[in-house]
Amino acid sequence: MSNSLDRLFYPDSVAVVGASSDPGKWGFRIFHRLISSGPQAALYPVNRTADSILGYKAYPSLADIPGPVELAVIVVPEGSVPQVMQECVDKRIGVAVVITAGFRETGQEGMRLESEVLRIARSGGVRFVGPNCNGHFNTASSLFTTGPGGVRPGPLALISQSGNFGTYILNRGIEKGTGFSKYVSSGNEADITIEDYLQYLADDAETKVICAYIEGIKDGRRFFKLASHITRKKPVVVMKVGKTAEAARAVLSHTGALAGSDAVHDAVFRQCGVIRVDEVDELLDAAAALVRQPLPRGRRVGIMTSGGGFGVVATDACRRYGLEVPPLMEETIQLMNKYLPPRWPHSNPVDMAGSLEGSYGCLGTLLKADNIDAILAIGSVGFPSDFGDDPGATLRSGPQEYVRMAVEAEVRLVDGLIERVDRHRKPLIVTSPVAGAMSPALLKLRDNGIYAYRTPEEGAKVISYLVRYADYLGLVK
Amino acid sequence: MSNSLDRLFYPDSVAVVGASSDPGKWGFRIFHRLISSGPQAALYPVNRTADSILGYKAYPSLADIPGPVELAVIVVPEGSVPQVMQECVDKRIGVAVVITAGFRETGQEGMRLESEVLRIARSGGVRFVGPNCNGHFNTASSLFTTGPGGVRPGPLALISQSGNFGTYILNRGIEKGTGFSKYVSSGNEADITIEDYLQYLADDAETKVICAYIEGIKDGRRFFKLASHITRKKPVVVMKVGKTAEAARAVLSHTGALAGSDAVHDAVFRQCGVIRVDEVDELLDAAAALVRQPLPRGRRVGIMTSGGGFGVVATDACRRYGLEVPPLMEETIQLMNKYLPPRWPHSNPVDMAGSLEGSYGCLGTLLKADNIDAILAIGSVGFPSDFGDDPGATLRSGPQEYVRMAVEAEVRLVDGLIERVDRHRKPLIVTSPVAGAMSPALLKLRDNGIYAYRTPEEGAKVISYLVRYADYLGLVK
Numbered sequence: 043m044s045n046s047l048d049r050l051f052y053p054d055s056v057a058v059v060g061a062s063s064d065p066g067k068w069g070f071r072i073f074h075r076l077i078s079s080g081p082q083a084a085l086y087p088v089n090r091t092a093d094s095i096l097g098y099k100a101y102p103s104l105a106d107i108p109g110p111v112e113l114a115v116i117v118v119p120e121g122s123v124p125q126v127m128q129e130c131v132d133k134r135i136g137v138a139v140v141i142t143a144g145f146r147e148t149g150q151e152g153m154r155l156e157s158e159v160l161r162i163a164r165s166g167g168v169r170f171v172g173p174n175c176n177g178h179f180n181t182a183s184s185l186f187t188t189g190p191g192g193v194r195p196g197p198l199a200l201i202s203q204s205g206n207f208g209t210y211i212l213n214r215g216i217e218k219g220t221g222f223s224k225y226v227s228s229g230n231e232a233d234i235t236i237e238d239y240l241q242y243l244a245d246d247a248e249t250k251v252i253c254a255y256i257e258g259i260k261d262g263r264r265f266f267k268l269a270s271h272i273t274r275k276k277p278v279v280v281m282k283v284g285k286t287a288e289a290a291r292a293v294l295s296h297t298g299a300l301a302g303s304d305a306v307h308d309a310v311f312r313q314c315g316v317i318r319v320d321e322v323d324e325l326l327d328a329a330a331a332l333v334r335q336p337l338p339r340g341r342r343v344g345i346m347t348s349g350g351g352f353g354v355v356a357t358d359a360c361r362r363y364g365l366e367v368p369p370l371m372e373e374t375i376q377l378m379n380k381y382l383p384p385r386w387p388h389s390n391p392v393d394m395a396g397s398l399e400g401s402y403g404c405l406g407t408l409l410k411a412d413n414i415d416a417i418l419a420i421g422s423v424g425f426p427s428d429f430g431d432d433p434g435a436t437l438r439s440g441p442q443e444y445v446r447m448a449v450e451a452e453v454r455l456v457d458g459l460i461e462r463v464d465r466h467r468k469p470l471i472v473t474s475p476v477a478g479a480m481s482p483a484l485l486k487l488r489d490n491g492i493y494a495y496r497t498p499e500e501g502a503k504v505i506s507y508l509v510r511y512a513d514y515l516g517l518v519k
Numbered sequence: 520m521s522n523s524l525d526r527l528f529y530p531d532s533v534a535v536v537g538a539s540s541d542p543g544k545w546g547f548r549i550f551h552r553l554i555s556s557g558p559q560a561a562l563y564p565v566n567r568t569a570d571s572i573l574g575y576k577a578y579p580s581l582a583d584i585p586g587p588v589e590l591a592v593i594v595v596p597e598g599s600v601p602q603v604m605q606e607c608v609d610k611r612i613g614v615a616v617v618i619t620a621g622f623r624e625t626g627q628e629g630m631r632l633e634s635e636v637l638r639i640a641r642s643g644g645v646r647f648v649g650p651n652c653n654g655h656f657n658t659a660s661s662l663f664t665t666g667p668g669g670v671r672p673g674p675l676a677l678i679s680q681s682g683n684f685g686t687y688i689l690n691r692g693i694e695k696g697t698g699f700s701k702y703v704s705s706g707n708e709a710d711i712t713i714e715d716y717l718q719y720l721a722d723d724a725e726t727k728v729i730c731a732y733i734e735g736i737k738d739g740r741r742f743f744k745l746a747s748h749i750t751r752k753k754p755v756v757v758m759k760v761g762k763t764a765e766a767a768r769a770v771l772s773h774t775g776a777l778a779g780s781d782a783v784h785d786a787v788f789r790q791c792g793v794i795r796v797d798e799v800d801e802l803l804d805a806a807a808a809l810v811r812q813p814l815p816r817g818r819r820v821g822i823m824t825s826g827g828g829f830g831v832v833a834t835d836a837c838r839r840y841g842l843e844v845p846p847l848m849e850e851t852i853q854l855m856n857k858y859l860p861p862r863w864p865h866s867n868p869v870d871m872a873g874s875l876e877g878s879y880g881c882l883g884t885l886l887k888a889d890n891i892d893a894i895l896a897i898g899s900v901g902f903p904s905d906f907g908d909d910p911g912a913t914l915r916s917g918p919q920e921y922v923r924m925a926v927e928a929e930v931r932l933v934d935g936l937i938e939r940v941d942r943h944r945k946p947l948i949v950t951s952p953v954a955g956a957m958s959p960a961l962l963k964l965r966d967n968g969i970y971a972y973r974t975p976e977e978g979a980k981v982i983s984y985l986v987r988y989a990d991y992l993g994l995v996k
Contacts, residue, residue: 147827148862204828210952257831288844289834292827295864320839321976350624350769351681354734357766362797367765385625387772475687499798 060117061087079186120144131166140172175229176205196221197250273315334491345391353391359502421474452483537594538564556663597621608643652706653682673698674727750792811968822868830868898951929960
């Protein structure tokens with residue numbers, strides 16, 4: 043299986059059966075995406091009637107392709123899939139991606155067709171992704187059969203049982219500045235299942251955290267055994283849907299999976315160290331934090347903020363997510379007094395009272411405090427947004443110079459933050475209202491593996507995930 | 520009081536005491552914001568030493584200003600505030616905004632200073648906002664003493680006891696495409712309190728929904744009586760923080776307010792029809808929906824989606840927020856068959872199986888169904904994101920033409936949606952992964968008062984708020 047998945051993600055030659063020049067067809071979208079991603083691989087469009095597609099010489103069938111084919115992507119009507127799978131067998135193609143829908147998810151007849159395709163594939167040792175999926179990618183080999191244009195290479199792998207929803211998760215990831223190693227839309231999982239992908243990604247050097255959108259798990263026993271093993275060395279974050287009877291009904295008509303008992307899933311995930319989340323943003327936020335942040339040894343949070351309101355909101359959020367916001371120890375207060383103006387409130391959350399210069403000292407002091415396990419640093423609103431957007435030309439020079447200085451100061455601050463986190467081995471979760479816009483300072487943080495979150499609430503939730511995982515690993519006292 | 524607040528929001532003349540030419544000072548930011556917002560009012564900078572500030576003739580004191588002054592904005596060090604307030608009294612200025620901090624929130628000495636300022640103001644009939652606030656604005660009079668540059672006029676009013684957090688809420692609103700009527704950062708509320716603003720905004724024609732960020736309520740009885748009255752005609756959405764003991768401690772050192780018992784607040788808000796939310800996005804999302812959407816007569820949701828995964832996630836979310844996702848009635852299924860391709864799953868959520876043309880019929884059918892009270896329409900991922908961002912020039916023409924057609928089809932679809940919602944008087948909540956980017960179709964929806972939300976979860980939550988308010992008004996059967 044590891045061999046098949048290697049060929050799926052690092053093929054030397056790829057054929058797209060059903061490739062098309064018509065922009066309205068999936069056969070166009072897949073082939074277009076593939077050639078524009080620029081993989082180091084021979085690319086062959088297969089189309090019964092066309093001579094060439096998007097500038098590539100086309101072949102009427104797989105058999106007509108002169109050289110070997112390692113990966114076949116199948117985008118033909120469902121009735122033709124058995125025949126194309128037979129051609130894969132004949133051509134000795136190791137692995138295929140069956141994009142086509144209209145199988146198990148549509149009822150009895152579709153299920154029969156799916157079994158037929160599986161029987162043919164098994165007869166010739168072809169392993170396949172899908173059917174009823176939207177493709178896969180590997181940023182390390184620049185190979186994309188799907189995926190938005192803005193995907194950046196990075197440490198997260200994503201397995202999604204829904205193609206549409208997988209694309210949605212990727213798009214959210216792009217907005218958040220997350221990078222991805224590999225993606226696969228697993229569809230109906232007639233042959234290759236989520237357990238297979240998990241096993242492969244556990245040993246993938248490019249992948250630091252495995253994310254999955256799951257509608258149903260076929261082999262719960264194998265999943266549990268595997269996950270128990272993997273989570274000891276690599277975090278696994280899962281969004282498992284179909285929690286309610288109504289949603290389970292919807293799952294059945296979507297990918298034909300059985301959603302199963304939600305309470306059982308909850309217990310299983312907890313026991314094998316899988317971090318379960320409810321929503322897409324939580325999936326990406328938790329995963330991003332698990333890439334690099336040191337794991338906390340407890341649930342006590344030190345909050346630093348440049349505005350009192352944020353501190354209050356962050357405190358409420360920490361408590362809501364099961365974290366503690368302890369008072370500062372006397373020695374911490376004494377130390378903090380050296381860095382902050384006299385009117386700072388002498389308590390946790392630490393309102394830095396507008397002192398950007400005090401940030402280093404404040405952070406260092408919290409990192410040193412024995413009764414603090416994690417830092418939640420709430421960024422200020424940022425100067426740029428405080429000025430009108432149409433001041434006169436003479437007025438503009440003032441604020442703009444000021445903005446430039448503020449941005450430069452922030453970037454300098456980031457160096458200090460990273461160095462201190464590495465030294466003290468406590469997680470630092472940064473939130474900023476402009477996290478989406480990615481200021482130079484936030485970009486620099488991100489390039490050092492520290493992602494910025496948007497709201498104090500998201501930051502608190504992320505810390506709770508880190509604590510949960512640390513607790514599973516026995517790190518929490 | 521109504522007179523004072525009229526002068527606060529619609530002054531004919533404004534003086535900024537402590538106005539400055541130094542971009543690093545609040546006195547610059549406030550005055551710069553004020554002049555660049557372009558109000559129809561006489562504007563006077565007051566500065567002891569400068570002859571002119573940002574091109575405006577400056578005066579050494581309020582007394583030196585030749586004409587009358589209706590509103591004074593005070594940005595001087597805290598020790599000078601009593602004297603400036605005395606000058607307001609002498610100049611017979613009706614209302615002031617005290618930006619300066621360093622009062623009740625800092626302890627005993629600050630509390631004494633605040634009482635002194637209040638005594639002076641009361642002695643001369645001056646009402647004032649703050650202290651310890653960041654200003655206010657009124658989009659109807661183009662008067663801004665604070666507020667990000669991108670604020671659009673619109674139906675939401677916002678009262679915030681935290682200036683920083685208020686700015687943050689406004690920025691989120693801008694990102695979401697929300698428009699605002701009036702904003703006030705109420706600060707320590709030494710004189711004018713949140714109850715006063717509520718009362719004023721209840722009668723403000725520009726304001727359709729009142730939003731508030733609250734740390735503490737001083738006169739609970741008055742708040743309750745007022746809110747009970749107001750919520751019968753205008754929705755009030757509140758984010759009340761300081762829920763936990765730790766957060767209440769933080770509130771005290773922030774605005775000096777007493778957070779009070781959270782359980783009591785919860786009960787009070789429920790009884791007087793105030794919609795309480797936990798987070799900023801919920802505040803803005805609930806408020807936007809309450810502007811125009813018809814209120815549902817029950818909690819039964821019909822879900823329409825172009826991708827099965829979204830339907831599953833939306834169903835889970837609806838259940839999580841106390842909504843029902845009932846099976847479709849036989850007659851609804853029969854009707855739907857006319858509009859959708861045969862492979863649609865014949866159930867709720869309605870997966871339209873990729874048929875954009877079917878959307879009208881699908882929506883119309885759900886609106887007509889007796890057992891559906893609200894529609895949750897989950898938008899597709901959108902074609903633009905599915906193509907690589909660097910295809911060759913010859914390739915590009917294909918996809919771009921296709922994208923243009925898809926966008927045009929979406930815009931046409933919007934006309935149909937709006938007309939049908941108005942006819943059937945059921946709420947239609949639209950979600951789209953590209954809600955932030957605001958496609959032409961979503962902009963058109965927004966201009967018709969129907970805001971798009973980003974995720975199925977947000978959409979479900981918004982419906983639950985509508986149901987809660989409808990239930991309070993006795994509309995839910």
